[in-house]
Amino acid sequence: MSEENNIIYVGKKPTMNYVLAIVTQFNNNVDKIVIKARGKSISKAVDIAEITKNKFVQTATYAKINIETEKVQGERGESNVSSIEITLSK
Amino acid sequence: MSEENNIIYVGKKPTMNYVLAIVTQFNNNVDKIVIKARGKSISKAVDIAEITKNKFVQTATYAKINIETEKVQGERGESNVSSIEITLSK
Numbered sequence: 001m002s003e004e005n006n007i008i009y010v011g012k013k014p015t016m017n018y019v020l021a022i023v024t025q026f027n028n029n030v031d032k033i034v035i036k037a038r039g040k041s042i043s044k045a046v047d048i049a050e051i052t053k054n055k056f057v058q059t060a061t062y063a064k065i066n067i068e069t070e071k072v073q074g075e076r077g078e079s080n081v082s083s084i085e086i087t088l089s090k
Numbered sequence: 091m092s093e094e095n096n097i098i099y100v101g102k103k104p105t106m107n108y109v110l111a112i113v114t115q116f117n118n119n120v121d122k123i124v125i126k127a128r129g130k131s132i133s134k135a136v137d138i139a140e141i142t143k144n145k146f147v148q149t150a151t152y153a154k155i156n157i158e159t160e161k162v163q164g165e166r167g168e169s170n171v172s173s174i175e176i177t178l179s180k
Contacts, residue, residue, distance in 0.1 A: 046174060
C-alpha cells in the first residue's frame with residue numbers, strides 16, 4: 001500500500017462509517033491515518049478516534065493531536081473555524 | 091496564586107464566558123490551565139482554547155492535548171462518552 005499518510009475528512013456521515021473506513025485501511029497495512037475535522041464535527045472526530053482505538057484496533061496509539069484555526073469562505077465572507085487533526089498509528 | 095493546575099469544565103455557557111475566565115486566571119499569574127469537555131462540548135473546548143491562544147494570550151502554548159473515553163451514568167444506564175483535556179500554559 002501507499003506509504004503516504006491517509007487522511008479521513010469527517011463530515012456529515014454517521015460516526016461508524018468513518019470508523020469502518022479507518023479499520024479497513026489499517027487492515028490494508030496502512031499504519032498511519034490522520035482524522036481531520038472542523039467546527040461541530042470535532043466532537044465526532046474524537047468519537048471516531050476513540051471507538052477505533054478502544055474497540056477495533058487496540059494496538060493503535062495517538063501519534064499526534066493538533067488543534068488550530070482555519071479561515072473559511074462562507075456566504076457572509078471569511079470566518080474563522082477551529083479544526084483538529086488526530087494522527088492514529090499502529 | 092495557587093500552583094495547582096486550574097481546571098475549566100466546559101458546559102452550556104457561551105464560549106466567551108470560558109475564554110474570559112481563562113484570560114482572567116492567566117492575568118492572575120496562573121501559568122497552566124486545563125480545559126476539560128465531554129461529548130458535544132468538545133468542539134466548544136477547542137474554540138475556547140484557540141480564541142484564548144490567538145486573540146488574548148499570544149504567549150500561551152499547548153502543553154498537552156489528551157482525548158479519552160469516560161463512562162457516564164445516564165437515565166438509561168451506563169454509557170461511554172468521549173472527552174478532551176487541553177492544557178494551555180504560558
